[in-house]
Amino acid sequence: MSQAATNKDTLFTRFNKSIAGISLPAQFTYPFFYEPHPLCKLAAKQLQESLKSQTNWQHDFGIDHWVDGVNIGKMFGVLLVQNEAGEIGFLSAFSGKLADEHHLPGFVPPVVDYLAVDSYYRKGEKEIEEVNNQLCRLLESDDYLTAKSNWEQAKAQSEKELTHSKKIQKEAKQERKLKREKGKEQLSENDFLALDAALKAESMQMHYQSKDLVRKWKTELQEKEAELLHWDNQAKALKKKRKQMSNDLQQWIFDQYQFLNIDGKTRSVCDIFAETAFKIPPSGAGDCALPKLLQYAFKYKLKPLAMAEFWWGQSPKSEVRKHGYFYPSCKGKCEPILGHMLDGMEVARSPMLNVSTEDKKLETIYEDDYLLVLNKPHEFLSVPGKTNADSVLARMEKQLPNATGPLLVHRLDRATSGLLLVAKTKEVHKDLQDQFLARTIKKRYAALLEGNLAGDEGRIELPLRPDIEDRPRQLVCFEHGKPATTQWKVVERKNNRTLVHLWPMTGRTHQLRVHAAHLDGLNMPMVGDDLYGKPDSRLHLQAAELSFVHPVTKEEMTLALAPDF
Template sequence: MHAYQSMANCFTYFTENTAHIELPQKFTYPFYYEPHPLCVLAANQLQHHLLTQTDWQHDFGLDHYVEGTNIGKMFGVLVVQKQNGELGFLSAFSGKLADTNHLPGFVPPIYDLLKKDGFFRKEEDRISCINQQIEALENETDFLIWKQKCIRDKSQCEKELKAYRQLMKTAKNERKQRRNTALHKMGQSDFDLLAEKLKQESLKQQFDYKVLRKHWNEKLNHNQKKLDGFNEKIKVLKEERKVRSAALQQKLFDQYQFLNKKGETIGVGEIFARTTQKVPPAGAGDCAAPKLLQFAFTNQLKPLALAEFWWGQSPRSEIRRHKNFYPSCRGKCEPILGHMLAGITMDENPIKSPTAKDDDLKIIFEDEYIAVINKPAGFLSVPGKATEDSVYLRMQKKFPHATGPLLVHRLDMSTSGLILMAKDKDIHKNLQQQFLERTVQKRYVALLDGIIARDEGFIDLPLRVDLQDRPRQLVCYQHGKAAKTKFKVIGHIEGKTKIHFFPITGRTHQLRVHAAHPQGLGTPIVGDDLYGNKNTRLFLHAEYLAFRHPVSDKAIKVMANPDF
């Protein structure tokens, strides 16, 4: 550990008086929380340090756009208590910062990948050397010549053999025609002589074709042997690289050993072996939260509260707002923190068991075939991991004789509004087909956390799930699915924008991302805990549905006003 990352240099005292702030009774549930007042003070103090420190340089893109990646950064603060009762906090950043893993005042990494004399850098250099050898072989003049010769000669071979087969086919047809014509004009003796002659012509062509094919086979085999000489060397190097990389990865996993309150240590490989992922994702253990807890446990500090915030420019694909607090990522951190926080009493997950009163779940329209339900905000459409209570379960109980999947579509838990239900599978199939054909008209109303410049328009930003932080979505032009939304502003209220959304596609979090992303409206929906700021609820409501009745074929239009 560097000298400046000792206990004395990493433990930071509060500059403001904290006597009036009650200590938290339970530790922060890291995946959904309101930051404790002490964490807010610690974050403000760290942010002031980031603005005023001169020990290192990093352009966070605070007042101008910066090209590249790794511009903005996630920081974490952990409020801790010494054994003598002194209160303070620890600070950390995710990944590396200013091209290093060690900076004054920040806790160290679990393992320093950038350590010059460490095994990782040494082995990485060896693997890099192998990569250079492979690249040199793949770009060697003789290798490229033989590679091109193989491609060219194979093409020429196929061309010539194909042409000769066509010639043989044409000749065969001509011989057949000559034989048929001669059959009626020649005597038997002359006809037999002609038949023998035609047979010999056929045999000669077959022989010539075999000779041609043999010629090309010998030539192509010769070329391939020359090429295989290079390919074998490349194969040996690639196999060595594969073995070294696997061994390095395993050795690296062995370095990431995580402590908990009980003093138990488990490696990252064993932690993720218990998950569906099986293998740790890249960067597992390098986020701020595990670093903070590891330092606290190593130095007998009592963790009291945790918070993480984004500082600087948002990545292009993500939605990260400067100074906003964010939960720990689930893909990398959830399995690790599950071990590290064992034995610590935590706040309850506030969204673990979302529920609703029966009279909150109103049926707006119903006949013997279908029903339209007005779902309240904060209630699941379908059963989740932590609870089965949902619109689906309630409707299953209300309509016990209904068959099929019931719900034709769904809404995010945080979104309120209309959900269409079918009472049997054939009706469900008809309605779902209408959704697939995009003939169903949908309108959402939302309140945006700011004033937007345009009165109406169209947003086209493809989306995919953030594999390391589900259910967050990313804008991704390479792997994302098409996501398209029309919008129209309907008013302004105290610095906020009331807006209608008309989704053309129905991707997860589509309206939330299209509202918040800089390439969309750049203004999150009020109460968006993933892409904006928490509030009493997410101010997004599915207020209007229009579709064809699956039996009568009449136009059905259903409306439910929002409560905001």
């Protein structure tokens, strides 16, 4: 790492280049949507150079090559701070563990070092391991295996014999029936009565034999089961003990996570997450870079000024993470914690709260007595949001006061521009909705990608599901994701960017954005994609063409726009 101070702030790192002339930030960064401050960019660059040159530890980030099946990239954070002497510097951190360690030179420590040697956690872990070993020894013991085998064999043999007995009884019953029928036709009355009595006696004898067989196996199975239950109960007791010990140890870990804020107030992670939909802290809560950085700054009286987090190395298979790109803090794990840690500080407002939509115009591309096709501008909501009531729907309700039905047939993301269908009656709305459900409505999008795409056309099939710990981001997940398919074709390559046409065969959230950015998709984020790529003046994604059958005239209609970027 770079030259560090010699006082108690041993991790306070000075810039190795002059920062004269660069103004300090007026407010602390809003962590969930930001453009890094110039000083944070300098700090990140300095840290990145250190990552390339340091020799204190070894970790293969997979930057120039692919390492299959391993998530080896890492999120790093820098925190611009001012020490008590008025000097400006920065702190560095990584999320989770790096090189299999929580502690590495030059990086702030974890909020809780529960893996420290001789810690309560280590002792508890050993105790749980011993219980687990006891359980393994029991389940592998000759006594347990013999009892289990005896019960399984007895059960299998009882089922075999009882099934055979039922078959014999059924055949004998059928044979007695035939004998009675022949006896009625061929025997005298006295002889038939004698035959019927003999057949009834045979039936009763077989019935009692069957009862005896059932009774015999019931007794034997109970004995075998009791022998097995003796060992099973011991195994259940050990499993219950192991689970309770694990829960107690996890609760102990949670209790250790006490987060500071600038006023010196602390809150536990359990207390913080009790107010969320999670109720209990998700795995890894508090181990991300920014909470670690703020905790260290507050502890050592360093004033936080700004932050930035960046990804370094190979992307995980499920997420979209690009080497060297800056990313916002995660919503699920970090937002509740940072809500407490940033309390009392002057933090920039979310840019989403400052967006004005007064200048946004809704252009009508087509209109008749039954429907409209609009051109929605980018950064404009289809329906009212939590903090902004202005939207396509709100304006249509004013423009079409006599319309019936829900009006909007479909939606576009706030950041996406392009064609939107509006129905003036509920009947027309239902017809168009049915066309969407039947997938007969065709949509084509235009998107501008970062870089020169190698191929000319193709098909992407990557199943998607929500990232429950970082909404609204989506993950590629072959186990739990819903199928998502996109056709694509290159239109133009220019200035190290590629204009493509995209046809979504399915309609998953952020489908086109993830399929463009993911390493198993086009591996090129859309220009201006602040979730999966880099922020820009706007997201360069447009719903450019729409084809449908008019619900009333039955005419096949196709409406198209030229790219608006």
